[in-house]
Amino acid sequence: MSTVLDSRSFLRWCWRQLTSMRIALILLLLLAVAAIPGSLFPQRNQNPLQVKQYFIDNPATAIWLDRLSLFEVYSSPWFSAIYLLLFISLIGCVLPRSIEHLKAIGAQPTITPKYLDRMEHFVEIKKIDLDQAAAYLIKNRYRIRRDENSISAEKGYARESGNLLFHLSLVLVLIAIGVGSLFGSKGDAIVNVGDRFINTPTSYDILGFGKYQAEDSLPPFSLKVEDFKAEYDPVTNAPIDYTLTVRTANPANSPETTEVIKVNQPLAYGSTKIYLQANGYSPIVIVRDKSGKVIFDGPTPFLPQDGNLSSIGAIKIPDMNPQIGFVSSFLPTADRDPIRGGFSSYPEVLDPRLLVSVWKGDLGLNTGVPQSVYRIDTSKMERIGLKALTVNETYDFGEGSITFTGWKSWVNLQIVNDPGKGFALLGAILAISGLLISLFTRQRRVWIKQGRKTQVAGLAKNGIPGLEQEINNLVKELSNER
Structure with a gap:
């Protein structure tokens, strides 16, 4: 029987630890850290070709990274575990507090403490009219509890509301992200x-x-x-x-x-x-074989490499014998530098050039291994030509010819x-609103007790300065009315 009780006690202890605000903040930090590898390593669901290239370039490292699910970070067991623990922690931490807060919204302030001289900014003044003190406090947005010889007043109750709104909004953001994924x-x-x-x-x-x-x-x-x-x-x-x-x-x-x-x-x-x-741009070319038959005629998208849209691409002609591939660059406004070589000096097409390096051999399209449409594996090929083409210029490379006839713009949709997404936006707005309310709301408690003299004291619950001045203003106002 004692073993069962010990197990239950241990589980209760684990639940209290998991639902503490400290653990929730640690899990939130861990989630942010766990998301970093997703931006450092290519992800299979976004770019499987880059993952394949990573295995080719770093075979030993890639195997270990794959075992740790670093190519599938956001669907990995360890990332999901952190996400779910954070979700449970926030709900277990915030939901009970929210329920208690809702119950306490209409409650009166706490009873006036017995020893006010132990509180902040304690002062004693001559006897005052408690009705006048109550009217002054209500005028300054205090909620009051009026007893026979004392007043307990409180304001800034919205601070806890803002704090809870912030954390409940984080739960909404997590739910929205989960729904989206x-x-x-x-x-x-x-x-x-x-x-x-x-x-x-x-x-x-x-x-x-x-x-x-x-x-x-x-x-x-x-x-x-x-x-x-x-x-x-x-x-x-x-x-x-x-x-x-x-x-x-x-x-x-x-x-x-x-x-x-x-x-x-x-x-x-x-x-x-x-x-x-x-x-970007898609150069338009016509490729003919030795007999002059048109084998390919159309645009091929090239990938921009800089802000001036200097672009690279590959034109693959598997229907020729031998197979032909063009490793190419497109320069919208061609320029040349002794060190850099050819480059584009402006992103619009003002003086275009198509630079082609012609290769013959096996393009590797029948191996069953996926490859990028923008690059050619030339390891089993032979270069047979190199040329910079202007518009409507033809280059004969022996096995056939290529003519650069123009270009088209392409867009990535x-x-x-x-x-x-809408719930995530709503959660973010509510979270910021709750945080601002929590940070800038002054939560104060003021007590007035009537005896041979009138005792006044207060308590600033969130440490924001200004309570001493408020008590001084209260004492001054009541003394003047007296």
């Missing part, structure tokens, strides 16, 4: 100007679902990128504005409509929002469905 989705798609995007899983470059979200839950819509305009400062080259014009169609609304998307102005379909995330 379980029932939300997030994806990215690069779309060239003139192309159409249909909201199906195969249209995305990267797409991740919450644990309880399925592929068939994507809202049905399509959009065609009609136009994209980027404005830059001609002095600093810094972007001024981006404007994306799209034609959208939704089965619920049969006619197409024209919409404008800006960086801070997403297009919304219910809880799904479409953000303009990035932009980030499509996010986060059903908990």
